[in-house]
Structure formats: C-alpha cells, structure tokens
Amino acid sequence: xxxxxxxxxxxxxxxxxxxxxxxxxxxxxxxxxxxxxxxxxxxxxxxxxxxxxxxxxxxxxxxxxxxxxxxxxxxxxxxxxxxxxxxxxxxxxxxxxxxxxxxxxxxxxxxxxxxxxxxxxxxxxxxxxxxxxxxxxxxxxxxxxxxxxxxxxxxxxxxxxxxxxxxxxxxxxxxxxxxxxxxxxxxxxxxxxxxxxxxxxxxxxxxxxxxxxxxxxxxxxxxxxxxxxxxxxxxxxxxxxxxxxxxxxxxxxxxxxxxxxxxxxxxxxxxxxxxxxxxxxxxxxxxxxxxxxxxxxxxxxxxxxxxxxxxxxxxxxxxxxxxxxxxxxxxxxxxxxxxxxxxxxxxxxxxxxxxxxxxxxxxxxxxxxxxxxxxxxxxxxxxxxxxxxxxxxxxxxxxxxxxxxxxxxxxxxxxxxxxxxxxxxxxxxxxxxxxxxxxxxxxxxxxxxxxxxxxxxxxxxxxxxxxxxxxxxxxxxxxxxxxxxxxxxxxxxxxxxxxxxxxxxxxxxxxxxxxxxxxxxxxxxxxxxxxxxxxxxxxxxxxxxxxxxxxxxxxxxxxxxxxxxxxxxxxxxxxxxxxxxxxxxxxxxxxxxxxxxxxxxxxxxxxxxxxxxxxxxxxxxxxxxxxxxxxxxxxxxxxxxxxxxxxxxxxxxxxxxxxxxxxxxxxxxxxxxxxxxxxxxxxxxxxxxxxxxx
DNA sequence: GCGATCAGCT
DNA sequence: CACAGCTGATCGC
Numbered sequence: 191x192x193x194x195x196x197x198x199x200x201x202x203x204x205x206x207x208x209x210x211x212x213x214x215x216x217x218x219x220x221x222x223x224x225x226x227x228x229x230x231x232x233x234x235x236x237x238x239x240x241x242x243x244x245x246x247x248x249x250x251x252x253x254x255x256x257x258x259x260x261x262x263x264x265x266x267x268x269x270x271x272x273x274x275x276x277x278x279x280x281x282x283x284x285x286x287x288x289x290x291x292x293x294x295x296x297x298x299x300x301x302x303x304x305x306x307x308x309x310x311x312x313x314x315x316x317x318x319x320x321x322x323x324x325x326x327x328x329x330x331x332x333x334x335x336x337x338x339x340x341x342x343x344x345x346x347x348x349x350x351x352x353x354x355x356x357x358x359x360x361x362x363x364x365x366x367x368x369x370x371x372x373x374x375x376x377x378x379x380x381x382x383x384x385x386x387x388x389x390x391x392x393x394x395x396x397x398x399x400x401x402x403x404x405x406x407x408x409x410x411x412x413x414x415x416x417x418x419x420x421x422x423x424x425x426x427x428x429x430x431x432x433x434x435x436x437x438x439x440x441x442x443x444x445x446x447x448x449x450x451x452x453x454x455x456x457x458x459x460x461x462x463x464x465x466x467x468x469x470x471x472x473x474x475x476x477x478x479x480x481x482x483x484x485x486x487x488x489x490x491x492x493x494x495x496x497x498x499x500x501x502x503x504x505x506x507x508x509x510x511x512x513x514x515x516x517x518x519x520x521x522x523x524x525x526x527x528x529x530x531x532x533x534x535x536x537x538x539x540x541x542x543x544x545x546x547x548x549x550x551x552x553x554x555x556x557x558x559x560x561x562x563x564x565x566x567x568x569x570x571x572x573x574x575x576x577x578x579x580x581x582x583x584x585x586x587x588x589x590x591x592x593x594x595x596x597x598x599x600x601x602x603x604x605x606x607x608x609x610x611x612x613x614x615x616x617x618x619x620x621x622x623x624x625x626x627x628x629x630x631x632x633x634x635x636x637x638x639x640x641x642x643x644x645x646x647x648x649x650x651x652x653x654x655x656x657x658x659x660x661x662x663x664x665x666x667x668x669x670x671x672x673x674x675x676x677x678x679x680x681x682x683x684x685x686x687x688x689x690x691x692x693x694x695x696x697x698x699x700x701x702x703x704x705x706x707x708x709x710x711x712x713x714x715x716x717x718x719x720x721x722x723x724x725x726x727x728x729x730x731x732x733x734x735x736x737x738x739x740x741x742x743x744x745x746x747x748x749x750x751x752x753x754x755x756x757x758x759x760x761x762x763x764x765x766x767x768x769x770x771x772x773x774x775x776x777x778x779x780x781x782x783x784x785x786x787x788x789x790x791x792x793x794x795x796x797x798x799x800x801x802x803x804x805x806x807x808x809x810x811x812x813x814x815x816x817x818x819x820x821x822x823x824x825x826x827x828x829x830x831x832x833x834x835x836x837x838x839x840x841x842x843x844x845x846x847x848x849x850x851x852x853x854x855x856x857x858x859x860x861x862x863x864x865x866x867x868x869x870x871x872x873x874x875x876x877x878x879x880x881x882x883x884x
Numbered sequence: 885g886c887g888a889t890c891a892g893c894t
Numbered sequence: 895c896a897c898a899g900c901t902g903a904t905c906g907c
Contacts (some may be wrong), residue, residue, distance in 0.1 A: 191896075225898065234887080326897090357897070397894080399898045449901075452894075482895045509897065534896060 191227045192326070194530040198353060200318040201296055203285050206353075207325065209237050217285040220298070221251040222325025223309035224258040224400055233264045241271055246286045248273050252300055254308030254428070258400065261424035275300050277310065278339050279608045297609055299339045303327035305355075305508050306401035307431070313339065319350035322522065324530070326355045328510045330368060331517040340522070349524040356529035356541050357509040363485045366511035367493050373405065375493035376477060376504045377412055384413065384442040389470045393460055394445040395478040401508040402445065402479065403431050409443055410434030418444040418462060439464050455500075479506030519548040 196208025196216075205216035210231030213219075222228060231237055241247065251259070253274040259265050260272070275281050277300050285294040296316035303309040305326040312323045322340075340346055358366070367375075383390050394417070396402045406417040407430065416436035425432040439446075439462045448454060448461035458474050459465045466472055477494075484491060484505045493505040510518065519527065527549055529541040546552055 191898075227898070395894090397898050398900070401897080447900095449894090479897090480895080481897055484895095486895060507897070 192355075192530050193532055194353060198314075198321055198323065198351065198528075200321045200351060201314055201316065203287070203294065204283075204296065204314075206312060206323050210234065214240050217247060217287060217294075218283055218296075219247065219249040220312055220323075221249060221255055221259070222303065222312065222323070223252075223306050224255050225306065225326070226399075228325065232268075238267050241267065244288050246284075246288055247271070250275055250283065250298065252277060252308045252310045255310070256308075257427055258308055258424050261426075273606060275606075276608075277302055280315075280339065282607045282609045284606070301337055301339060304329050304333075306399070307403055307428070308400075313347075320347050321351045321353070322349055322524070323353040324355045326357065326509060328369070328508050329514060329518055331514055334518050334521045346522060349522055351526040351528060352519065352522055352524040353528045353530055354515070354519070354545070355509060355531060356515065356545070357531045357533065358481070358485070358507070358511050359515050359529065359531075359541050359544060360485075360533050360536060361512055363481070364512045366481065366484075366507045366514070367505050369404075372493050372505050372507070373408055376405065376479075376506075377409065379475075379477060379494050379502060379504070380409060380413070380443065383473075383475055384415070387473075388442065389467055390473045390475075391442045391444060391460065391464075393451075393455065393474055393476045394443065395451070395455075395476050396445050396447075398447060402506075405479070405506070406443075406445060407431060407434040413443070415442050417441065418446050420446050420462075440467060473500075475500040475502065477502045477504050479504050481505065481507040481509070516544075516548060519545055523548065523550050525550050 192207060194207060196205040196211075196213040198204070198206070203217045204220065205213035205218075206220040207222055207228035208230055209219065213231065214236055221232070249268055249272045251272065251274060253276070256272050256274040260269055275298065280297050280299045282295055282297050285296060286292070294317070296314050299313040299315075300310040301313055303311045303325050305328055309325060309327070311325055311327055314321050314323070334340055334346075380392050383392055394402070394405070396405075403425075406419075410416050411434065416434055416438070418439055418441045419435050419437065422432060422435045422437060425435065439460070444460050444462065444464075446460065446462040448463075451461040454461055454463075455474065455476055457465070458472055460472070460474060464472060478497075478501070480503050483503055484495075491505075495503045497503055527542065527545045529538060529545070532538055532541060
C-alpha cells in the first residue's frame with residue numbers, strides 16, 4: 191500500500207495520488223490509477239469545496255482512469271475538472287496560484303505502467319529538473335529501454351528523482367514469473383477443467399480491484415467463454431474488455447464475488463449463487479491469484495499450486511518483482527530514489543539501502559557496459575560529471591522529433607498543450623551513455639517449471655486437505671499413496687502436466703546467492719528454488735531470513751498437499767497480454783484516433799510554450815512528428831524493434847510499451863551480443879516476440 | 885447520518 | 895500471507 195504523501199520535493203505545488211491534508215492546497219492533481227489507496231481524500235467534502243472555490247485546479251490522469259473514476263457516482267463532482275492526457279504525449283500543465291496569480295509550469299508525460307487498466311507513471315519536466323513518479327507499476331526487465339519518452343537524444347533522460355513503487359522490493363520476491371508464464375499456467379489449468387464437461391466451472395477468486403482484466407480477456411479469448419462478473423458498466427466504453435465479460439451466470443468461468451464466497455465454495459456454490467446448470471450439479475474449482483503467498487515459499491513451486499482438493503493458487507502480480515525494480519532503476523539511474531511503499535517488516539532505510547546503489551551518485555566512475563542501451567544512437571560521449579551539480583550544459587544533439595498528439599479537451603483547457611520536449615529542455619543534461627545497467631542473467635523462463643512444491647502456507651482458508659483428497663498431489667520427496675481413482679472426473683489430470691523432479695535440468699538451478707549480485711542470477715526465484723535437502727534456509731541472504739522461522743512452524747507435514755502445474759508454454763498460442771487496448775470509446779478519443787491517422791494540426795497555437803521558444807515553428811514540427819506516428823519507424827527499425835508487440839499504433843493499451851526511439855540498425859557487435867544471448871538461451875527478447883512472427 | 889479510523893477478514 | 899479491498903464497530907461532528 192502506498193505511503194506516498196502526495197508531494198514531491200522538486201514540485202511541491204502539485205499533488206499525486208493523495209488528496210487530503212496539505213494536498214488540499216495543490217495547484218494541480220494527478221491520479222496514476224484507480225485504486226483506492228491512491229485516491230485518499232479524492233471524494234472528501236473538503237476537496238469538493240476546494241474545487242468549488244478554485245476554478246483553475248484540475249485533475250490529470252489517463253483516459254481510462256478518468257472513465258473508471260467517473261463511473262463511480264461518488265466522484266462525479268470531478269467531471270468537469272478532469273483532464274485526461276494521452277499516453278506518451280508531453281503536455282504542458284499550468285500551475286496557477288489563485289491567490290497571488292503566480293504561474294508556473296511543468297511538462298508531464300504519461301508512461302504506461304502495466305499495473306491495471308489506465309495505470310500510468312508520470313514523468314515531470316520543469317525548472318526543478320526531471321522527476322519520475324511511477325505510481326504502481328509492473329514492467330518486465332528491459333521495458334524501460336523501449337519507452338520512447340524516457341529518452342532524449344538517444345539516451346535515457348537525466349532524471350533527478352524517482353518516486354518508486356517498492357511493493358516487492360524485497361529479495362523474497364526476487365523473481366516473479368512473467369505475466370505470460372502466470373497467464374499460461376492459469377490458462378492450462380482452466381483448460382484442463384472446463385473441457386471436461388459443461389458443468390465443470392472455475393471460480394477466479396480475485397480481489398475487488400482493477401488489474402485482473404487482462405486475465406479475463408485472455409481466458410475469454412482462449413476459450414470463447416465470457417467471464418462472469420458482478421459489474422461491468424465501468425467498461426462500457428472499453429469494448430476490448432467489455433466483450434469478454436458478462437453478467438450472465440451461465441458461463442464456465444466466474445470471477446464474481448460474495449462476502450461468503452469461501453463458504454459457498456465449500457458447497458460447490460459459486461459466489462453468484464449458482465450450484466447447478468440444467469439440474470446438473472456444478473463441479474467447481476477455485477483459482478486464487480496470489481503473489482505474496484508465493485513469495486513466502488522457500489521451496490520451488492510452480493506458477494500453479496494446488497492447495498486443496500479443488501483449490502489452487504496461481505502466481506499473479508501486478509507489481510514489479512525485486513529484480514524488475516532493480517533492472518528498472520539501474521536503467522533510469524536517477525540521482526535520488528524515494529520509495530512509495532514500505533513493505534511490511536521493512537523500513538525506509540532498508541529499502542533505500544537496496545536502491546541507493548543503483549542511483550547515480552553511487553555509481554563507480556568506471557563506466558559499465560550497458561548492452562541494451564547501446565542499441566540507441568550514441569552521439570557523443572560526454573564526460574559525465576559524476577557529481578550532479580548544476581552543470582548547465584546543453585545537449586547539443588539535434589532535436590529529436592517525437593510523436594505527437596493533441597490534448598483531449600483543447601477547447602476546455604486551452605492552457606494545456608502537448609509540447610515537444612526535446613533535449614533543449616534545460617533540465618536535460620547530457621549523460622554518459624554508459625549507464626548503470628547491470629546485466630543479470632535472465633534465464634528463468636527457459637527453465638523447466640515442472641518442479642515440486644511442498645509447502646502449503648495453509649492458514650485454513652484453503653480447503654483442508656485430507657490425505658485422500660491429495661490423491662492428485664505429487665510430491666517427489668514424500669512417498670505417495672498410489673492415486674485412488676475415486677472421483678477421477680473431478681480432478682484434473684496432473685500427469686499431463688507434471689514432470690518428475692528428475693526431469694528438471696538442474697544445471698539451471700542456481701547456487702548460493704551471493705551478496706554481490708553482479709552477474710549471476712539469484713536463486714530465490716519463486717518457483718525454482720534450489721532443489722531439496724537444505725532448503726529450509728531460504729536461498730536469500732541471511733538478512734532476509736526472518737520468515738524462515740515462521741515458516742518452520744508451519745509444519746512440513748502439511749506441505750505435501752500441493753500439486754503443481756507446469757507453467758511453461760511461453761510461446762503458447764496467442765495469449766497476448768497486450769491485446770486489450772483499453773481506450774475508452776469517448777468522443778474525444780475517437781477524435782484523437784482519427785487525428786492520429788491523419789496529419790495533425792493542433793487547433794491552438796502553442797503560444798504559451800515555456801521552452802521560451804516564441805518560434806511557433808514548433809507546430810509544423812508537431813504535425814510532422816505526428817504524421818510519422820502512424821509508422822514512426824523505418825522498416826528497418828521496425829524489424830529491429832519487433833519485440834514491441836503492437837503493430838496497431840492507434841490503440842493505447844495499458845500494457846503497451848512504445849518502441850525504442852532513435853533506434854538504428856544494429857551493428858555487427860550488437861548482433862553478436864544478441865546471438866550470444868540467444869545461443870545461451872537467455873531471455874533477452876521478451877517472449878511475445880516469437881508470437882509476433884508466428 | 886456521515887466520515888475517519890481501526891479490527892478483522894479475505 | 896497486509897497485491898486491494900470490504901464490512902462492521904466506535905467515536906466525533
């Protein structure tokens with residue numbers, strides 16, 4: 191849960207994701223996504239009064255967030271005061287002090303955060319430097335590299351501070367299986383069940399929050415079965431989600447909820463009350479998406495773990511893992527980092543201790559190789575001042591035209607412009623292109639996931655497993671009763687998925703973690719812990735071992751009650767996570783869509799541009815940049831960037847990552863690098879790529 | 885009657 | 895298994 195107070199040191203007159211206390215005086219508000227813990231004070235009477243008195247204060251968020259927010263009547267009073275900003279479109283925001291009339295400005299860019307529909311990060315640029323507020327995010331390793339607007343002049347921007355989602359900034363979450371792996375695990379489990387008969391149904395035991403939509407849409411797409419939910423009107427303008435949901439209970443996939451759902455489930459009753467269909471009793475399994483549950487496990491597990499006769503845990507996360515956070519940070523390499531979340535059992539100091547070494551001031555003067563960064567055009571190698579004083583250098587690289595879009599409500603808020611933010615921005619100081627990227631091996635996804643799992647964090651909320659009920663469970667280290675073929679029809683065929691422990695290629699398993707986590711990957715992957723014997727010791731470093739003792743008290747005897755499914759199948763068909771383009775279908779967006787396809791002529795001249803550039807030449811520049819946005823990249827670049835899943839540049843998926851800016855044809859040595867990676871089976875090009883070409 | 889806060893529960 | 899909520903009790907306005 192976010193404990194961010196709402197204000198950033200650099201831009202204290204704006205408030206983000208907090209709307210109470212001192213934030214009531216902010217000159218502009220920003221909402222990163224529609225989760226309640228980021229909306230504190232947003233519907234309070236004090237805020238309502240503030241709006242009535244201050245007519246120039248607005249809330250800025252993504253179009254999807256605006257849509258989701260306004261679906262709730264409690265927030266309707268914001269309706270005329272929300273400005274939705276397109277993703278990846280630098281926009282100038284006026285910051286007006288209504289008492290004194292003083293006016294400042296800041297340029298904000300929304301970057302996709304991959305956390306839930308509409309979720310974004312905010313990149314602010316202005317007189318006090320460039321800062322990034324991540325909100326909550328899940329970005330896979332290397333995704334920051336492909337974010338065009340994090341770059342300038344072929345390099346990552348000079349970022350002063352990052353306000354970071356540190357939810358899983360704890361080595362126990364060192365590795366969380368990728369979205370695709372988790373999704374595929376769930377897909378296969380669901381497939382194994384619902385294909386048995388029309389009366390076999392699954393209940394996805396999801397929390398009441400946005401973030402599971404891509405799971406629903408992928409399941410629906412894969413099986414041609416809509417997902418039953420309690421409410422769907424918030425998606426009324428998001429057909430890519432809406433079409434996969436239903437309020438009709440007669441479907442085989444349910445994500446409905448009820449306060450007594452767990453009790454219902456004991457009696458094969460779905461939360462919506464269904465127990466039978468056409469007088470045939472339903473056979474229900476529950477699948478509970480979890481992250482922390484997996485994080486607590488010290489032994490390797492799969493992305494799917496059976497916790498009871500009909501109960502499963504599925505690994506699922508909408509926050510970045512420890513290693514994803516570190517990858518992100520070491521690429522961004524800011525001067526400062528401020529954690530937005532202090533995980534339980536941790537302290538600010540602990541978290542900062544982990545992150546500070548990834549910041550610039552901590553970097554050794556010795557340049558480090560930055561493999562992916564080298565794909566970008568490296569124009570000049572400035573001697574980077576390791577000290578971050580106000581060296582007011584100018585970036586002399588030519589302005590890079592960036593994609594451009596118009597604001598959604600140009601008429602409503604004439605002062606808000608999309609602007610070209612180039613390296614001319616004074617806050618952009620050149621930085622040495624040899625960055626802080628630490629290469630870590632990324633082989634996990636290539637490892638066999640057919641692994642044993644013997645822990646059962648059982649707290650009673652799962653079914654209590656009698657031994658008999660475990661007949662499906664496979665535990666290589668515990669002698670098994672031969673499976674009794676009772677109710678066979680009610681248990682998925684584990685044999686299909688499970689491979690014996692000795693099928694694992696153990697060579698991929700890591701050794702002991704080193705505290706110098708330079709190159710070698712760490713062992714505590716959530717589901718491929720080192721094998722066996724000594725593993726009561728969590729493979730993390732000892733400072734992290736607090737949970738071990740608790741763990742020990744949970745009883746290993748009860749840990750044989752889990753069954754796993756392989757996650758594998760990364761290349762599995764078309765389970766694209768990026769499929770949903772959650773753009774609300776509103777008038778303004780349709781307009782924007784059309785404009786994106788055409789040459790863009792902003793309706794308002796950017797007379798107020800702060801770049802101090804009275805030169806309105808910026809407008810043709812905009813038009814030109816936008817023209818390119820339909821096909822921003824040359825064919826060569828497209829080929830190079832093929833790991834960017836989307837070809838449809840018109841849809842703004844929440845999980846879509848823009849392509850690398852300024853990419854050029856790889857040089858021989860770069861190719862060599864990739865070839866080596868590929869040869870060693872490393873997951874350098876994210877798996878979706880394979881699909882894009884298949 | 886509403887909101888804020890907290891315990892308890894997923 | 896504190897991912898993001900909900901409900902219900904209590905207290906203050």
